[in-house]
Amino acid sequence: MISHRRLSLRKQLPRAVGPWVLDSGGYSELSLFGGWQTTPQTYVGAVRRYMDEIGMLEWAAVQDWMCEPWVLDKTGFDVLEHQYRSVVSYLELRLRAPEIPWVPVLQGWDELGYLHHRDMFELAGVSLADLPVVGIGSVCRRQGTRGAINVLVRLKGDGLRLHGFGLKTTALRALDSFLASSDSLAWSFRARRKQLTCGMPPRSCKNHLHYALEWRDAVVRSMGTQSVQLGLTW
Secondary structure, X not given: OEEHHHHOOXXXXXXXXXXXXXXXXXXXXXXXXXXXXXXHHHHHHHHXXXXXXXXXXXXXXXXXXXXXXXXXXXXXXXXXXXXXXXXXXHHHHHHHOOOOOEEOEEOOOOHHHHHHHHHHHHHOOOOHHHOOOEEEOOHHHHOOOHXXXXXXXXXXXXXXXXXXXXXXXXXXXXXXXXOOEEEEOHHHHHHHHOOOEEOOOOEEHHHOHHHHHXXXXXXXXXXXXXXXXXXXXX
């Protein structure tokens, strides 16, 4: 998984050698600015460029509005408003660029909140169970709680194939059987925290592919069911 905020800074883009997915960078935009600075039109143009120049894009996350309390404090809106805007983003982006494989993202903070957001999509004519994958946000900040597991069990029971955004290692092991896929930046945080280096002169492993792949292999081997597709966040 690559963030739009990282790719948008590059004048020249690499060619993909494998499938990848795009994160919209919503958590950073809302945390920093209290709202989306990137317009839907700009985002669509950027994703079309990524599809043409990079290739092999499996899906792109919409410009969703996460529901962590500290994000709500920044935007000044409540959970319902964030959920409404997340639905609108999916509908608008799909209307502007139906050829792009957009992925809607469910947002909430408690179990009833996520189920309410599911119902909002259904009322808007979006059958989530018919989509290849549906993102689930903010639940990652509640990882390790029984409430997070209850949410995933209910949504999986509805037939949704869920992608968990930014899970830590403990959450990956606890929640892997309820998710179709997930991404994680925990490998980079671990390399920074442990000050891991390689090469001569020594350089930090926090952005090194070899360490990312080593970390991923170790985590996948440690999973009980090994059912989740685990991607690396950059």
